[in-house]
Amino acid sequence: MVQKVSKIWMDGELIPWDEAKVHVLTHTLHYGLGVFEGIRCYRCHDGRSGIFRLRDHINRLFDSASVAQIEIPFSREELEEACKDLLRVNDLDEAYIRPLVFIGEGVMGVHPYDNPVRVAIIAWRWGAYLGEEALRKGTRAKTSSYTRHHPNAMMTKAKICGNYVNSVLAKREVVKLGYDEAIMLDPDGYVSEASGENVFIVKNGIIKTTPPTTILPGITRDSVMRIAKDRGYVVIEERFSRDELYIADEVFLTGTAAEVTPIREVDDRIIGDGKPGRITRELQEIYFKAVRGGLPEYSHWISYL
Ligand SMILES: *Cc1c(COP(=O)(O)O)cnc(C)c1O
Numbered sequence: 001m002v003q004k005v006s007k008i009w010m011d012g013e014l015i016p017w018d019e020a021k022v023h024v025l026t027h028t029l030h031y032g033l034g035v036f037e038g039i040r041c042y043r044c045h046d047g048r049s050g051i052f053r054l055r056d057h058i059n060r061l062f063d064s065a066s067v068a069q070i071e072i073p074f075s076r077e078e079l080e081e082a083c084k085d086l087l088r089v090n091d092l093d094e095a096y097i098r099p100l101v102f103i104g105e106g107v108m109g110v111h112p113y114d115n116p117v118r119v120a121i122i123a124w125r126w127g128a129y130l131g132e133e134a135l136r137k138g139t140r141a142k143t144s145s146y147t148r149h150h151p152n153a154m155m156t157k158a159k160i161c162g163n164y165v166n167s168v169l170a171k172r173e174v175v176k177l178g179y180d181e182a183i184m185l186d187p188d189g190y191v192s193e194a195s196g197e198n199v200f201i202v203k204n205g206i207i208k209t210t211p212p213t214t215i216l217p218g219i220t221r222d223s224v225m226r227i228a229k230d231r232g233y234v235v236i237e238e239r240f241s242r243d244e245l246y247i248a249d250e251v252f253l254t255g256t257a258a259e260v261t262p263i264r265e266v267d268d269r270i271i272g273d274g275k276p277g278r279i280t281r282e283l284q285e286i287y288f289k290a291v292r293g294g295l296p297e298y299s300h301w302i303s304y305l
Helices: 027-031 055-065 077-087 132-137 160-175 219-230 242-246 278-291 298-299
Strands: 007-010 013-016 033-037 040-041 051-054 095-103 117-124 139-143 181-185 191-194 198-203 206-209 235-237 250-255 261-265 302-304
Touching: 007 040, 007 077, 013 077, 013 198, 013 250, 027 095, 033 055, 033 160, 033 302, 040 242, 040 278, 051 242, 055 095, 077 095, 077 117, 117 132, 139 250, 160 181, 181 242, 181 261, 191 198, 191 302, 198 219, 198 242, 206 219, 219 235, 219 250, 219 261, 219 278, 219 298, 261 278
Parallel strands: 139 181, 139 261, 206 235
Antiparallel strands: 007 013, 007 117, 033 095, 040 051, 040 095, 051 302, 095 117, 181 191, 198 206, 198 250, 250 261
């Protein structure tokens, strides 16, 4: 259950949590055309709270809106300030922040014409998305029978609400079978991404991840690639097949919610020695230091409250 806080930011105002409601004729509720973001704020080493890569997330929200042809009635600066205000007013030193842009009521039918565009920002405390144990010991993944979107069917570069029906189906399928996370293949059968995370593999010291074709280009993916390159690792963006996962030395997932989560098993094949690999652990450790402001070379990624 989401842990309730005092206020939600909605259409330019901070309103009580329980009053942040919408009408059932809300267009996005029927047809799924809306866009969102997922951002984390961490309590940093010096005691201040800092939002990780806030500007990049807000920029991606505007990119998603552009793909979806939705005009956001606020500026980037206004939404950045709104995220910060929301955390301050709710006394949240650490939080997950969910901006959501959706089309309100007016006409029905698939064309929303000029129904109002509405914006909400919700923040709540959210620990490790796949669990603390998953972060430490690794998680068990299964390839879903559902194919990830063809880039000409759903726009994969955008966090569009309706895109996630595919993720929900995949996740439910594998959870029912006793696994933790779903890995999805693209329409050509190559590994695409997990239900809400990007996928990395390590083989013979070389780090590989899927190119930004059928995936959501994750900001965590970008951060981890930067960190790895700065440490001298070779990072390749190249398609790979599911059996390349099986024979990888290490596999891990990246995402704002999931952070850097090691995978210890894929489709009942043990990865490496069944424990998070050396490079995965190294990147995870640096990532957690970076998001908490512990590394000067990455401090420009943090917007302090
Ligand atoms: C949000 C998301 C990711 C991860 O993106 P981050 O910017 O790292 O949070 C990966 N895949 C999908 C499908 C996503 O929705």
